[in-house]
Amino acid sequence: MKTKFKLIALDADDTLWHNIPLFNTTEARFREILTASQDTDTIEQRLYQTEKRNLEHFGYGVKSFTLSMIETAIELTEGHIPATHIQEIIDLGREMLKAPVELLDGAEETIRILAEQVPLMLLTKGDLLSQESKLARSGLGGYFSAIEIVSKKDTDTYRKILRRNDLQPSQFLMVGNSIQSDVLPVLEAGAAAVHIPYHTTWVHEQADMEALQGKDFTCLESLRELPAWLTQTEWIR
Amino acid sequence: MKTKFKLIALDADDTLWHNIPLFNTTEARFREILTASQDTDTIEQRLYQTEKRNLEHFGYGVKSFTLSMIETAIELTEGHIPATHIQEIIDLGREMLKAPVELLDGAEETIRILAEQVPLMLLTKGDLLSQESKLARSGLGGYFSAIEIVSKKDTDTYRKILRRNDLQPSQFLMVGNSIQSDVLPVLEAGAAAVHIPYHTTWVHEQADMEALQGKDFTCLESLRELPAWLTQTEWIR
Structure with missing residues (x-):
């Protein structure tokens, strides 16, 4: 890959x-x-x-x-x-x-494959202590080269992360289950996003479908599809 | 300075x-x-x-x-x-x-003087949203080149910050009111610390006085004294 x-x-x-x-x-x-x-x-x-x-x-x-x-x-x-x-x-x-942390199907395997190829960042919002504790209990901590726990995921948050990591928008990919937090503000910042819907969506996170008109991002069914998608993307461009 | x-x-x-x-x-x-x-x-x-x-x-x-x-x-x-x-x-x-954010006497002036000379980091523990909101309302946000809100301030936290910023321990100074969070773990990481006691100390933060035996750090009465101390330190060494 x-x-x-x-x-x-x-x-x-x-x-x-x-x-x-x-x-x-x-x-x-x-x-x-x-x-x-x-x-x-x-x-x-x-x-x-x-x-x-x-x-x-x-x-x-x-x-x-x-x-x-x-x-x-x-x-x-x-x-x-x-x-x-x-x-x-x-x-x-x-x-x-x-509560115990239950990984999604294929999460550990996929993260391991990705981490061998490219630096990974865990980028989540919520409670600092509780997210750190979940990461520790997930057993995935070792695969991430950076952890960012933020109070909100808006375009400004993503721009700051790009700046702090000396990245061009085209060098950054965000992967997540929320259109509102993981996709729209990322595209607005000029970077790429992959949407992997969870089977249900939190009511506070439901995006206005009109906001998706004309937006360019990829939707995958499972995290397992991500490595293949990355290979294919590289091959096409 | x-x-x-x-x-x-x-x-x-x-x-x-x-x-x-x-x-x-x-x-x-x-x-x-x-x-x-x-x-x-x-x-x-x-x-x-x-x-x-x-x-x-x-x-x-x-x-x-x-x-x-x-x-x-x-x-x-x-x-x-x-x-x-x-x-x-x-x-x-x-x-x-x-509640409104009330700055300590001399805080804004001192931070402004320091920020002209050296990059400043705000390094605090607590609630992500609430600390960000206080920083925004403090009017000091513009003086800091980095903000780190952490769930705990132990030696490992400081080591991570040094590593992430490509710093030798001798290049880092921590300034704060808590012996337990802002002084002892910093010294343990090999860096320098200045203690500026608040007139009262939170009961969860009271350090064991024995733990201070033989430790090398500076205690100042007010943030206002920090620029002069920095100049003097440089001159001595």
Whole structure:
């Protein structure tokens, strides 16, 4: 495999390891705590609204999600939720942070193949400690020559990474499951992006389909297809 | 001012801007919420224990502190705290994240003088989003050529920073208010450290005085003294 890219950055959550299912399982258990007070749809909608409202100050990650669950529970029960249920919600958050890291199919093998050819960067947003801990537990840490945990992935973030690594946009490839975070801002910065959709997408990450009009990026079904795609790309250009 | 250092890294909380007073004010308001249930000392001790226990999974920062306040309140009231009080605690956390950034005396002037002579790095631990937001609001962002927000400041963290910046230990100086985070691990990595104590020290950061035996570092009273110290150091060596 030869590639024109001098740095390939990979997203982590739902690109290398499963993350959405953990949130979904927790949300299901959160709904169980509240079922006496509200129906499933209302709980889901209110939690979504609370998360959205809190994003500016609390940011992404499990701690922020936990605080949003607590606020939603207080609001939906009009302040009548017993403190023991709030403790259960905090425990849900703590369990998420301790949950085992489950790699996506083919992740380790693919990362190993790529790392032999080109420097890899893990580029993820979220909670610093929690992402570092997941990387450590994933066993993939040794394959990455750089780790960047950022608070948001916008065009400016990608431009900074290019500048800091002395790279031309054409030398950088981003790979991830989110159109909004891993594809659109990368293309805007003039670099290349490969989209590998996860089977479900987090509601905060759903991109406006119109924003994709006329954009040039590649969509692969699995991380396993990436090495072959890289070889082919080089051969064509 | 001439200096042998090729990079000077500065801690942020309680080195460039006030942080402990914000935690102290919040803790006072937290104690007020709980005064019906417990005396001040008990509340303080239990909160400290909860924070310590949660550090491994929740890490540093305001969100972690907020979750610890909630857990402490539930424990101290044996589950009888009303949810409205828990909402007040969450609001305390949100207010902390929105609080204005107050620079220490002389911080801006000193940073400006230093930045004209040598590349500066902001090197802080804590919550990614909250530290970035504080830096943006501090007005100091433009003086730093690099920002590193890390989950912990141990010797390994400093070694990585040296390696990533192609620096010999003797070319690096760390400046901060914490013996435990900004001095001891830096000396262990073979680099230099300047300690500028804040008038109070966070209880989690209090260093064992024995660990300081035979260590070679400088203690200054104020950031204002740093440029003169740098000039003098260069002159002596």
